[in-house]
Amino acid sequence: MSAFAELMAYTRETQALGEIAGRLGWDQETMMPAGAAPQRGEEMAAIEAVLHARRASPEVADWLAQAEAPDATGAAQLREIKRSYDRTVKVPADLAKEIAKVTSQAQGKWAAARAAEDVAAFVPVLKEVVALKREEGQALAAGGDLYDAMVADYEHETTAAEIAAIFDAMRPGLVDLRSRVLEKPTPKGLVGEFDEAAQMQLTAKLAQAFGYDLDHGRVDKAVHPFSSGSGLDVRITTRTNKADPFNCFYSTIHEVGHAAYEQNISHDYLLTPLGRGVSMGVHESQSRIYENQIGRGEAFTTWLFAEMREVFGDFGIEDAGSFYKAVNTVHKGYIRTEADELQYNLHIMLRFDLERALMAGDLEVEDLEAAWNDRFEADFGYAVDRPSNGCLQDVHWSVGLFGYFPTYSLGNVYAGCLNQKMRGDLPGLDQELATGDTSSATGWLRENLQQFGGLRSPRDTIQNASGMVPDHAPLMSYLEEKFTRIYGL
Structure with missing residues (x-):
């Protein structure tokens, strides 16, 4: 067996173990008994130790030195x-294991603190997470x-300075459009209450309408919607609110975008490094x-309006045009995941600046709540009313996902480029x-982007699909045109 074949066989086993670790994370969010958290932390730490050892094995270095790629795909692998x-070799094994253990436990403490509106209860474990991630970052940065x-870790070949330049270019236009709207x-x-079981029935129909394969996936409920898995087993979660069915439906469509990307990657890449989405920014472009x-487009909401009327009856909206406006209402609010398209990126910019300061040591964890509240009031014009609407609303920092937040807005930028090209082609x-037929749109995305997985770099993936170097201009033009029409600006 050649060095290349041996390396690929070894890597396939490592990828399979990584999928098992991911399944443990999915279970923790959906099925695991609350009292199992300490043991799950030990389990996650144990499997992370195994994965770290495999990824950093001297055998990998030897195979890499000897392996000859049989083709362009092999070279990408x-x-x-x-x-x-x-x-992997830059991060000490003990540190990787400790991060896995602490973040697993921190996730449960975050959920409890969020439910209790108690920032002080979360601060000690977040300090541990931040300290560990700073240590990891120093090792990686060399x-x-x-x-x-x-x-x-989430968007390779992109720097914080490049992201900051994009955000600085976008912010004035977003703030101006928001103020005019x-x-x-x-x-x-909408008026009335919406049965949560009925929401879940319609959410399954929506998932399938967007091409989600339920023979290789499932839809469950979680505090924070997410997608998990790859290849033949890709799962999503959503959440329900009796007063706000849009929360459920659009969380579902969003997570289906992630899941469909994973399901549509060529099975030739199954359980290999190319068998996952190439980056979180590209992933977010799909969701x-x-x-x-x-x-949220005018055409699709015409179909969704009819579906909701059939399931829920009269909910205070007379026609599809009014429903489209209701779906796209720009409103004051605190929650990132519930934010409209226009204001969403402002939420990300806030988090980007705060987590950069945390990692640089310019902001301490004890001061995070006050810094968040001050920045939010400056950006949005009103005060945060409670911690679950402020610095406790997101799971990301509890599980150590520093550097992740900006990829959401990069995904929006990428989506703007893709939408411009897709509309021209279709x-x-x-x-x-x-x-309600999304097959041409989802098929275009599958053929032009999703099937290739990690074959190309993130920027090349977007450029290959959209025909342009990623740029924020198409997104800003789309937002200006859309909300000008809706609000009669």
């Missing part, structure tokens, strides 16, 4: 294996920028284009979407 190896090293009357909203440009798309 070697590139990704080397990138993973180089990252004298370079600590936060850049963290971003590279909020001067206008608010569109009429965002599913949720926003398609799911001039009759809206007629299909108005009947």
Whole structure:
């Protein structure tokens, strides 16, 4: 057996173990008894130790030195294996194990503190997480920028300075458009309560409408919606609220975007480094284009309006045009995951700046709540009313995902580029979407982006699909045009 074949066989086993670790995480969020958290922390630490040892094995270095790629795909596999190896060997095994243990336990403490509106209860474990992630970042950066090293885990070949430049270019236009919109009357909203079991029935129909394969996936409920898995086993979660069915439906469509990306990657790449989405920014481009440009578009909401009327009866909206405006209402609010398209990126910019300061040591955990509240009031014009609407609303920092938040807005930027190209290629798309048929749109994304998995770099993936170097201009033009029409600006 050649060095390349031996390395790929070894890597396949490592990838399979990584999927098992992911399944443990899924179970922790959906099925695990609350009292099992301490043991689950030990379990996660144990499997992380095994994974770290395999990824940092001297055998991998030997195989990489000897392996000859049989083709361009093989060369991409070697590139990704080397990138993973180089990252892994920089982080001491004991540190990787401790991070896995502490973040597993911190997740439960975050959920309890969030439910109790008690920041002080979360501060001690978050201090542990931040200290561990700073240590990891220093190891990865090897004298370079600590936060850049963290971003590279989620969007390689992108720096914090590049992200900051994009955000600085977007912020003035977003703030201006937001202020003009909020001067206008608010569109009429939904009235009444919406049965949660009925929401879940319609959410399953929505998932399938967007191409989610339930023979290789499932939909469950969780505090924080997420997607998990790859290849033949890709699971999603959503949440329900009797007063707000849009929360459920659009969380589902969003997570289906992630899941469909994973399900549609070529099975030739199954359990290899190319068999996952290439980056979180590209991943987010799929969830965002599913949720926003398609799911919140005027054509698709025509179909969704009829479906909701059939399931829930009269909910205070007279026609599809008014329903479209209700779906896209720009409103004051605190929660990132419930934010409209226009304001969402402002939520991300807040988190980006705060977590950069945390990692740089310019902001201490004890001061995080006050810093969050001050920044939120400055950006949005009103005060945070309680911690679950402020610094306790997101799970990310509890599980150590520093550097992750900016990829959400990068995903929006990428989605803007993709939507512009897709609309040009599919001039009759809206007629299909108005009947609930998303197959042309999802098929375009599958053929032009999703099937390739990690074959190309993130930027090349977007450029190959959209025909342009990633740029924020298409997103900003889309937002300006959409909300100008809705609000009669």
